[in-house]
Amino acid sequence: MRTTPDNAVQPAIDEYAAAFLSDLKEWLRIPSVSADPEHAPDVRRSAEWLAEALRRTGFPVAEVWPTEGGPAVFAEWPSGEPDAPTVLVYGHHDVQPAAREDGWSTDPFEPVEQDGRLRARGAADDKGQVFLHTLGLRAHLAATGRTAPAVNLKLLVEGEEESGSPHFGALIRQHADRLACDTVIVSDTGMWAEDTPTVCTGMRGLVDGQVDLFGPDQDIHSGSFGGAVPNPATEAARLVAALHDEDRRVAITGFYDGVAELTARERELFAELPFDEAAWLRTARSHAALGEHGHSTLERIWARPTAEINGIHSGYGGPGGKTIVPAAAQIKFSFRLVAGQDTARVRQLFTDWVAERLPEGVRHEVRFWGEGTRPCLTPLDHPALRSLVRAMGRAFGQEVRYTREGGSGPAADLQDVLGVPVLFLGISVPSDGWHSVDEKVELDLLFKGVRTAAHLWQELADEWAATPWPAA
Structure with missing residues (x-):
């Protein structure tokens, strides 16, 4: 040797x-x-x-x-x-x-x-x-x-x-x-x-992409038409709000199926680490810890799956007001997955979930950036x-x-x-x-x-x- x-x-x-x-x-x-x-x-x-x-x-x-x-x-x-x-x-x-x-x-x-x-x-x-x-x-x-x-x-x-x-x-x-x-x-x-x-x-897996929502064929007057036709910006906000339940769990049916729970030994190893949540928050440039109820911060970022909204875009964003119903809206999203979850299944679950929640008159497309990472x-x-x-x-x-x-x-x-x-x-x-x-x-x-x-x-x-x- x-x-x-x-x-x-x-x-x-x-x-x-x-x-x-x-x-x-x-x-x-x-x-x-x-x-x-x-x-x-x-x-x-x-x-x-x-x-x-x-x-x-x-x-x-x-x-x-x-x-x-x-x-x-x-x-x-x-x-x-x-x-x-x-x-x-x-x-x-x-x-x-x-x-x-x-x-x-x-x-x-x-x-x-x-x-x-x-x-x-x-x-x-x-x-x-x-x-x-x-x-x-x-x-x-x-x-x-x-x-x-x-x-x-x-x-x-x-x-x-x-x-x-x-x-x-x-x-x-x-x-x-x-x-x-x-x-x-x-x-x-x-x-x-x-x-x-x-x-x-x-390491956690990843599924990400964007949802495009389409309503009127062009931006239209909110006084003449608002409240009487679907508003893509409103529907985007409704989708985002529905993504988590009151316990901040992902509200997509079947999303947690197969998730591997932590073993007793893994919990012991987590507990050995000198975790300082206040210091962690400073590194995160954030002001409070928040996530799925019933789990610690380390569990949330290492051993639990998540759904995050990376961006919401729609309508007018310039100075002052512009009273319109926008023609389109866009949501960028990412899911972090843990052992036991399958990327293809999560993609399909999310696609179906979006389709079930949009009203008539809002066309949509769900796009993913590749097959995802397991x-x-x-x-x-x-x-x-x-x-x-x-x-x-x-x-x-x-x-x-x-x-x-x-x-x-x-x-x-x-x-x-x-x-x-x-x-x-x-x-x-x-x-x-x-x-x-x-x-x-x-x-x-x-x-x-x-x-x-x-x-x-x-x-x-x-x-x-x-x-x-x-x-x-």
């Missing part, structure tokens, strides 16, 4: 740290916003940049895989060991929209290093957490004296995660043979806090999870606890198609501002993530030799 010496990892990181940060900043300057068609060339440029960076790291294979939307990057580096496990690292290189006028302190695509932080769109979500694996791998090789990783290492970095991964399922089905592995490491999650390292054991859970007793916890504990020098993630990603697609367990490795913290202004990553945590990756590959190889991992 060849271990990764602790005292050999840090010198290797120090040797490459400056170049690593310089390269990361160069990548962050590429505005790879997948939701904006005008940035499609930038998404392609980001993929090509990453493929070249992986080749420089030493990967003998690094390819750009096209999709009908943003391209993905695939890379692999065989171990050379006959019985080594195969590990696939997943992340994404596309980012959320960002502009200085949104409230950023500086240009979101010009990285700023200040006070131990790196600020830029994508610094935490997800370019920083993808790129840490390049330096972690260099340190792993240098510290162990290997010329190849202790595992057969593969990377898949997609270009449409921030747009709901509409083509990701088709991509992994198309390349399932190239992606075959024994486990997946998702590096698109976070930790509890800077002083509380944690491993995420689950929820995913990691078994707490999985051997590969033990390896990840050990590697992270060595990097942070303290006990690692367990969380879940309220956000969503395509981890379940990887689990379903490849038939392997999914693990989560993330070093971001809530204050990093994912999807918000002044997104940043704490450099101390970023380099602890690097150290985790430096230890992880040998830990996984050793665990595999002792106990081959069960399938998902």
Whole structure:
């Protein structure tokens, strides 16, 4: 058994740290916003940049895989060991929209290093957490004296995660043979806090889209016609108001069917976390906790499904008044799903629910942004999870606890198609501002993530030799 010496990892990181940060900043300057068609060339440029960076790291294979939307990057580096496990690292290189006028302190695509932080769109979500694996791998090789990783290492970095991964399922089905592995490491999650390292054991799924409502063929006079014909704005408001009952449960019949309830052990792990609701609210820039009755805040964001209205648009929004019945209205919505829920069924339930509640004279269309993202859970007793916890504990020098993630990603697609367990490795913290202004990553945590990756590959190889991992 060849271990990764602790005292050999840090010198290797120090040797490459400056170049690593310089390269990361160069990548962050590429505005790879997948939701904006005008940035499609930038998404392609980001993929090509990453493929070249992986080749420089030493990967003998690094390819750009096209999709009908943003391209993905695939890379692999065989171990050379006959019985080594195969590990696939997943992340994404596309980012959320960002502009200085949104409230950023500086240009979101010009990285700023200040006070131990790196600020830029994508610094935490997800370019920083993808790129840490390049330096972690260099340190792993240098510290162990290997010329190849202790595992057969593969990377898949997609270009449409921030747009709901509409083509990701088709991509992994198309390349399932190239992606075959024994486990997946998702590096698109976070930790509890800077002083509380944690491993995420689950992500919620996502179904989102919009409802378009159409009434009169054009805006009409509210005095001449108001109160006598359907008003799309009013019907949109009625739909939104009916989405939750008085206990703030989603009021769609069948929505909760199959929802996996928390086990006693999971509740114990939640209780071990130093949760400060007032501090959490400050991070959320909110003034009160509110949600489904009978559940704690952590349960609501990790283990309960939700329905949110992301936007309502209709009629006149300019200065002063304009007395009309608007011709149309639009509702943007998102559902977060938990283990036991099926994305296709939720889409159908919502479509039927909308149709049942609209009066005659209001035409409508329900559109979804792709097939949706399924929820995913990691078994707490999985051997590969033990390896990840050990590697992270060595990097942070303290006990690692367990969380879940309220956000969503395509981890379940990887689990379903490849038939392997999914693990989560993330070093971001809530204050990093994912999807918000002044997104940043704490450099101390970023380099602890690097150290985790430096230890992880040998830990996984050793665990595999002792106990081959069960399938998902």
